[in-house]
Amino acid sequence: MRGLASTAFGMLTCSLAGAGVALVLEIALLAWPGASRAVRLTVGGIFLELSISAAVLGAVGRCPACNAGFDASPQRLLPERCRQCGVGLVPP
Secondary structure (H helix, E strand, O other), rough: HHHHHHHHOOOOOOHHHHHHHHHHHHHHHOOOOOOOOOHHHHHHHHHHHHHHHEEEEEEEEEEOOOEOOOOOOOOOOOOOOOOOOOOOOOOO
């Protein structure tokens, strides 16, 4: 069960990190006058896709032990423990 929680946490972390990198690239491309429109749209699309993926993974995640849904809290995308069974969800 712990492996599934680690996988979900890793996917969420990668989505957030990728979205951050894409956002920085998008800002840099908007400031650079020589960037083509296609490149700017591609990077913007990648940022949008990764941001939506992170939001969906955090909102509709399930506990790997009891299959209970997570309550989305504004401070964190994944709670530390499942509220129903108490299994740890975030790796130490």
